[in-house]
Amino acid sequence: MATPHSPQSRDDRRTELREFLRSRRARVSPADVGMPDGGRRRTPGLRREEVAVLAGVGVSWYTWLEQGRDIKVSEQVLDAIARALLLGSAERAHLYRLAGLNPPQAPSAPTVAPSPEVRRLLDAWSPRPGYVRDRHWNFTAVNDAARVVFGYRESDHNCLVSFFTNAHYRVLHQNWAETAPDVAAAFRADAARYPDDPEFGRIATALAAASPEFAELWARHDVAEHTSAVKAVQHPDAGTMIFDATLLPLPEHPGHHLILHNPRPGTDTQRRLETLLRQHSLVVPHPG
Structure with missing residues (x-):
C-alpha cells in the first residue's frame, strides 16, 4: 500500500x-x-x-x-x-x-447564534447534557440537562469563567483540581489560534483578577489540546455521575464547538441522570 x-x-x-x-x-x-x-x-x-x-x-x-x-x-x-x-x-x-498545500484556515466569527439544525440536535440530545460555545468559550446555547447536571446558572455566559468562578459547579465537579490545569492550557492553545484577537487577553486578565487559581495556572504558559474529556459530577440529588464529553467543531461556524456528554458505560450514570431530570420535570424519552 x-x-x-x-x-x-x-x-x-x-x-x-x-x-x-x-x-x-x-x-x-x-x-x-x-x-x-x-x-x-x-x-x-x-x-x-x-x-x-x-x-x-x-x-x-x-x-x-x-x-x-x-x-x-x-x-x-x-x-x-x-x-x-x-x-x-x-x-x-x-x-x-x-496541489500539495494546506487549505487556508477559514475565518471564524467571534460569536454566532447556533443554526436551527444545531439547536434541534442539542434539544434532541436531552436527557444528556450538551452545549455550544464560541471561540472565546462563551456559551451560545445550553440545554436543560446541562443546567441541571452541571449547575449552570442563567448568569453563566462563559465556559472558562464558570469553571473557575461558579462555586456550585466547582463543588459538583469531582476532579476539579486535577482538571483545572488542562482547562487553562486548552484556553491558551485556542487563544494562540487568533493572535490578533484581544478578547482572549481581556478574558484571561479579568479572570486572573477574580480567580487566584486561574492566575497561577495562566502564568505557567502551558498549552494543551483535547477533543474529549471525562467529567465526574457529585450531584447532591443524584450522586456520582460520570460523562464522556466530546468536542465537535461546527464547520459552518469556524471556532465554534458543540460539546456533547454521554453517560459513561459501566457506570450507573444513565439511571441516575434520568431520575434527576424527572425530579426537575424534564421529559425523559422511553427507549424504543
Whole structure:
C-alpha cells in the first residue's frame, strides 16, 4: 500500500488534480465569467487559455498544472484559479490539497447564534447534557440537562469563567483540581489560534483578577489540546455521575464547538441522570 508521501500517492494526487481541473473548467461557460462565446466549441466550458487569462497566469503554466506536472504552485495562484473557475469553499480547499498545500484556515466569527439544525440536535440530545460555545468559550446555547447536571446558572455566559468562578459547579465537579490545569492550557492553545484577537487577553486578565487559581495556572504558559474529556459530577440529588464529553467543531461556524456528554458505560450514570431530570420535570424519552 502506498504511504501518503510515496511516489504512487503523488501520482494519484496529480491524476485527481488533472481530472478535477478539467471537470471544473468544463462546467463554466464564457458567459458565466463575462467573456465572449467565441463561436462553436468542441468541448463544453472554458478553454485552458481562457482560464489562464482570467487567473493571470501563463497558458503553458496552467496547462502543465492541469496535466498534473510536478511544478511549484503558490497560494496566490491557486486562489486566482479558484476564482476563475468559480470554485466554492469546499472545492477551493480540495484544490489546495490536490496541489500539495494546506487549505487556508477559514475565518471564524467571534460569536454566532447556533443554526436551527444545531439547536434541534442539542434539544434532541436531552436527557444528556450538551452545549455550544464560541471561540472565546462563551456559551451560545445550553440545554436543560446541562443546567441541571452541571449547575449552570442563567448568569453563566462563559465556559472558562464558570469553571473557575461558579462555586456550585466547582463543588459538583469531582476532579476539579486535577482538571483545572488542562482547562487553562486548552484556553491558551485556542487563544494562540487568533493572535490578533484581544478578547482572549481581556478574558484571561479579568479572570486572573477574580480567580487566584486561574492566575497561577495562566502564568505557567502551558498549552494543551483535547477533543474529549471525562467529567465526574457529585450531584447532591443524584450522586456520582460520570460523562464522556466530546468536542465537535461546527464547520459552518469556524471556532465554534458543540460539546456533547454521554453517560459513561459501566457506570450507573444513565439511571441516575434520568431520575434527576424527572425530579426537575424534564421529559425523559422511553427507549424504543
